[in-house]
Amino acid sequence: MYDLIIVGAGPAGITAAVYAARKKINCLVLTKDIGGQAAWSADVENYTGYQFITGVELAKKFEEHIRQYDIPIHQEEEVIKLYKQDKAVIIETVKATYRAYTAIVASGKRSRELGVPGERQFLNRGVTYCASCDGPLFAQKDVVVIGGGNSALDAALQLVRFCNKVYILNNTDHLTGDEIAQEKLFKTANATVLNNTEVTAIEGEKFVSGIVFRQNNQKKYLSVQGVFIEIGLIPNSEFVQGVEKNSLGEIIVDCSNHTSVAGIFGAGDVTNVPEKQIIIAAGEGAKASLSVFRYLNQHNL
Amino acid sequence: MAQSVIIYSTPTCPYCIRAKQFLKEHNISFVDYDVSSDQEKAEEMINKSGQMGVPVLDIDGQIIVGFNKEAISRALGIA
Numbered sequence: 001m002y003d004l005i006i007v008g009a010g011p012a013g014i015t016a017a018v019y020a021a022r023k024k025i026n027c028l029v030l031t032k033d034i035g036g037q038a039a040w041s042a043d044v045e046n047y048t049g050y051q052f053i054t055g056v057e058l059a060k061k062f063e064e065h066i067r068q069y070d071i072p073i074h075q076e077e078e079v080i081k082l083y084k085q086d087k088a089v090i091i092e093t094v095k096a097t098y099r100a101y102t103a104i105v106a107s108g109k110r111s112r113e114l115g116v117p118g119e120r121q122f123l124n125r126g127v128t129y130c131a132s133c134d135g136p137l138f139a140q141k142d143v144v145v146i147g148g149g150n151s152a153l154d155a156a157l158q159l160v161r162f163c164n165k166v167y168i169l170n171n172t173d174h175l176t177g178d179e180i181a182q183e184k185l186f187k188t189a190n191a192t193v194l195n196n197t198e199v200t201a202i203e204g205e206k207f208v209s210g211i212v213f214r215q216n217n218q219k220k221y222l223s224v225q226g227v228f229i230e231i232g233l234i235p236n237s238e239f240v241q242g243v244e245k246n247s248l249g250e251i252i253v254d255c256s257n258h259t260s261v262a263g264i265f266g267a268g269d270v271t272n273v274p275e276k277q278i279i280i281a282a283g284e285g286a287k288a289s290l291s292v293f294r295y296l297n298q299h300n301l
Numbered sequence: 302m303a304q305s306v307i308i309y310s311t312p313t314c315p316y317c318i319r320a321k322q323f324l325k326e327h328n329i330s331f332v333d334y335d336v337s338s339d340q341e342k343a344e345e346m347i348n349k350s351g352q353m354g355v356p357v358l359d360i361d362g363q364i365i366v367g368f369n370k371e372a373i374s375r376a377l378g379i380a
Binding site for chain 2: 054
């Protein structure tokens with residue numbers, strides 16, 4: 001039986017593990033991968049201490065930090081179920097079942113799917129959710145970015161550097177991403193923003209050849225080879241049972257990272273904490289571990 | 302042991318970096334093509350794998366898409 005099991009190894013999970021190690025809490029980390037969403041960020045320019053660092057490098061720094069301590073990290077071990085039973089938190093993964101006095105859920109978020117015909121069929125055949133990974137493969141090609149928030153603008157600004165033409169398909173009447181990014185985009189010759197659009201299908205033979213959408217009650221078609229879907233994120237919280245969540249599926253935590261169930265804590269993007277930022281997730285992870293430490297002491301565990 | 306190991310990757314993809322780390326940890330020599338800058342190799346990768354996601358590994362002609370540790374180990378004979 002562990003004192004603490006941390007689910008996830010993004011900024012929140014890793015920082016929680018560092019704090020747990022320093023408090024000598026008997027701890028295990030279960031995770032699909034290390035770095036979480038941070039590893040997929042292109043450029044990070046707002047993590048204090050680094051004026052500029054790529055997401056990959058920052059994730060590597062996180063990993064180096066946690067490896068300084070003797071904390072077991074089980075990678076590629078996805079959690080299927082997490083719930084409280086009597087005094088223990090039970091955690092079932094694809095490989096085994098674990099018991100702990102406490103758990104910190106720091107499982108982050110994942111890309112939201114569009115839910116249109118062709119999306120799954122053409123995954124990695126023109127459809128992608130990661131502009132920084134797959135973008136360069138679309139050099140000199142025409143592509144479309146779906147979305148109007150910061151992640152969509154970020155993707156578009158990466159793609160305009162090497163793609164022939166970049167269309168931004170936004171489903172509201174104006175973009176919602178940061179003004180600075182919008183200004184940059186409007187100044188870019190090979191970018192076109194199409195507002196009030198609703199994508200209805202992604203088409204092609206073996207690879208994507210075009211996208212069908214509606215705009216002002218008109219059915220339209222764009223011939224493109226790449227479709228970058230950037231319509232936000234959903235929390236990886238389905239496996240957590242018996243814990244209160246909000247309408248977005250985020251785990252509800254108080255300012256000390258307690259959930260509605262004693263012994264189960266939450267940290268980072270999977271929770272209802274305002275603002276999803278690497279530095280905030282890291283801070284939340286620290287707070288969660290300190291709360292666990294207090295909880296274990298109070299309950300003489 | 303495998304004779305020829307090729308990896309098609311981009312510098313910004315976390316799984317490409319992981320895959321290369323994995324090969325190095327097992328002392329496997331490999332040829333790395335950066336498909337973000339080498340258009341010809343990008344086409345070659347798409348032809349071989351029938352898709353556009355990175356990384357793609359070619360281990361003695363066996364094509365593996367993504368950082369699939371088990372499949373890579375099996376193809377390398379280090380499982």
